[in-house]
Amino acid sequence: MLNWLVEPLQHSFMRQALLASILVGLTCSSLGVYVVLRRMAFLGDAIAHTTLPGLVIAYLNRWSLLWGAIISAIVTALGIGWLSRNQRLREDTAIGVVFSGMFALGIVMVSRAQSYRDFSHMLFGNVLGVTQSDLIGIGIVSVVVIGTLFAVNKEMALTTVDPHHAQTIGLSAQRMRYLLLVILALAVVAGIQSVGVVMTTALMVTPAAAASLITRRLHGMFIWSGILSVLSNCVGLYASFYLSISSGGAIVLACTILFGAVYVVTRLRWRHGNTRHRETCIAGSRRN
């Protein structure tokens, strides 16, 4: 068993991939808590897809892909926030417009580049191909995202649970939303290295959704989301190595299987708890 775990790590690309997976897992899962609690899964998906034009422009000009994606994602996030700022246009409508437009732009640019193969790792991820400089970029993004969340967690929580109260004490819910969108864009970019544009949302939503089934405490959600995410990233990576399957697909599938397992276990516990509660009530009424 130990050999089975250690053997892949003898390859430097696997060590880098594992480190990248853990960093991406922690980053996306911690932000995912707010994505789930604020019901922003669609927005996360949209931002992931809209990084495509930025990635293509950066690739064609031999710039850093990471920065191309970051700028594209931030422009999208702020654009959606601006379009839906005064509720004349609903946020999901604004997302639909910007998301499809930007993704279409990316597809057109890819077709102009006349090489779909070069962009396949952007669409579906390739954590096994992470380079040293990618790893540094992911590390910086992770520190920024997790550090920001840690620093403003009480404000983020308040603007989520009661934006009106936040507003009355001078804490702008709108500005907190923009901040969340910007760090969401950063986390998405980190996720793209691992599982690609198409599946990044899964890294944010699935572990946090599973965590929400396990606990009803915010801190507990952060912890469980992180554990489940790192676990599924590692399982997916090893599965990819031993079964020679797509790393991005394997990681997301591992996330989904873990979510399924958590769902079944929590349902069974809930049903068992309800039965015991019913029996206690019946026993109590008989005694009386």
Added chain:
Amino acid sequence: MMQKIDASVLCREGEHSHVEPRWPYGGRVHRDPLSGSPAVQTAGLQVCYPGAADPAIKNASLEVSCGCRAALVGHNGAGKSTLLKAMAGLLKPEAGTIRLFGNPVGACHHRTAYLPQRSDLDWQFPVSVRQLVLTGRYVHLGWFQQPRKKDEQLVSRAIRRLGIEQLAQKPIGDLSGGQQQRVLLARALVQESSLFLLDEPLNALDEATRDTVDEVLREHTQRGGTVLVATHDLGRLSESFDRVIYLCEGRVEQIENLTSGHLTAPQQSASTSRDGT
């Protein structure tokens, strides 16, 4: 006739405990109430929701003096919640002015506590009752400052006062409507504000809890605080309030002084001081 209370003293209620945070939200600084100013004063106020054709509040002028318990009464859509939201800084007036203790809205955030309608909160958010009540202290903490021992003590005291000790560690999603109202009122108490703006705080409450809420609000005004409550509960007006402000279709119809039985038309100076002057 009740004894006249010095407004400038009343307006300072609760401020002894406020220490300006190092990084306050909105970058605001502490601003003293203007001497002799009423707690709330609006003049020619007009408020419109984004995208709406007609204003929800039309030319509303009123005053609520320090130490007064005033009720905002009117049918659904009369503009009670809108008026409170404008006073709390959630809606910007299209025309007219709002002054709180002589200052513009938002000049000093800790001095005003706003209790929203229950439906405005996300009750499925995974925090406990105690954590939600603690958010009332955030205005005194500002950015990056974590709650201190004193904040926790104030939360414990407010929770005890509202009789919700047994709920303190429960997730807020497990609360009934009446329990939610009590939790929100506890949060308003820990904010230690002079002015309470309460939107339908008596909804979904049983008689015993209404008595508790009445008592808490009475204590607040006895300490010099001011209370403005939007309510549908017409049965308790005379026992729970000093003044009643009647709203109809966004306009202030009339103001009734319950301590003297005197009616005031809004266009005549609608002062609602506690002594009936």
